[in-house]
Amino acid sequence: MTAPQRPDAVLSLGDVTLRYGAAAPVLAGVSLAIRRGEFVSLIGRSGSGKTTVLNLAAGFLGPSSGQVLIDGRSVRGPGPERAVIFQDDGLLPWLNVAANVALPLKLAGIGAEARRRVALDLLGSVGLADQGDKPIWQMSGGQRQRIGLARALAARPEFLLMDEPLGALDAMTRERMHGLILKLWRDSHAGALLITHSIEEALFLSTRVVVLTPSPGRITHEEKTLWGRRFLAGEDPRALRSEPEFIAARERLVDAIHAREAA
Ligand SMILES: Nc1ncnc2c1ncn2[C@@H]1O[C@H](COP(=O)(O)OP(=O)(O)O)[C@@H](O)[C@H]1O
Ligand SMILES: [Mg+2]
Incomplete structure (x- = not known):
């Protein structure tokens, strides 16, 4: 239709630093690649720079140093191959x-x-x-x-960029949206980047969860996950969420998010 369809497109941030004006950098040395068919969730404390990462990927912002690329081409602004969804439906x-x-x-x-x-x-x-x-x-x-x-x-779109899209919804509606988002992601063959407050949501929807820790924002932890794919294959979400591996992954992510809080 409108956007060219490239099954193996990659959207990537390479060693990106981002400063707003003269302030200390909000992001430092952030590298993150999202392939089509991947579902990457980005989690981290409020103010760690998650929305900034998404705005760079969307092309709303340019990096202070480093690169934002689609298939090796520099991203110079927003484009139809990247759709953005915010909490406010717009x-x-x-x-x-x-x-x-x-x-x-x-x-x-x-x-x-x-x-x-x-x-x-x-x-x-x-x-x-x-x-x-x-x-x-x-x-x-x-x-x-x-x-x-x-x-x-x-x-x-080749990429779906979502900044806490379910944040304003009640818990029941959120749960129903999870299945829908997974199905749409699978059927669209898009690469997804989801920012969420919910560690469980991240584990359940993604193929990979990435933790951003603040001051300056850096990627400090990654978890591969397969629970969403198993849910799509028909397994019971409640059973998946109570698996020891799921609970252990959740604990690792909690630790990673809070790792430098005392420092
Ligand atoms: N347009 C802006 N100008 C100046 N500072 C900003 C701007 N946007 C965000 N910041 C600051 O950058 C940091 C990271 O913000 P943000 O990316 O929104 O984090 P998150 O989405 O993880 O809560 C915060 O300290 C925030 O105050
Ligand atoms: Mg944000």
Whole structure:
């Protein structure tokens, strides 16, 4: 459709330092590569620089030193191959549900008929098949985040960048969104970067969890995980979460997040 589809695209930060103005660096020596088909979660304390990493990957910010690359090409700004989802859904209240989902296609110059077809198809995949003609204000918080996901996928991005997208949702809605996010990630073949406060969510959704520790932000720990893939394969999420390996990984991540707190 709009974005070129490269199955093995890589989005990477290489030895990135980031300063805001003259202040001490917020990030120092951060290297992180996200391949398509990977799901990387970034966790760390508030203020450790997680959103800054995402803004660099999105191209909203440029690094003070080091590089942000897609397949070896320097990222110079935002692009249609990278979709961004924030906690605030960012939907346009004067457009109906389907028109919100179709917006990236409209911006890409796709005709009205084709846009609507893609939008309704995507709404079906997020469980909102019959809601296309409704106004945004009638949608619940969970429905809005699903509309936001559908819109993010409309331009068939190679990378999905998510900054605490589920942070404002209640626990039950969050749980239901986990399965949906995993399915959309699998079906879209995108590479995902998720920032989350929840260690369990990170372990459960990702193929890899990365810990950022602050002052300056550095990557100090990585965990590979396979629980999300097993959930997708049909295993019971509650059973997976109570496995000793899951609990041990959670403990390692808690330790890594708080490692330098006393220093
Ligand atoms: N635009 C900005 N200008 C100056 N300082 C900023 C800006 N954005 C973030 N910071 C600072 O950078 C640090 C990391 O912020 P952020 O990346 O938002 O962390 P996180 O998402 O992990 O909470 C914080 O100390 C924050 O105050
Ligand atoms: Mg943040």
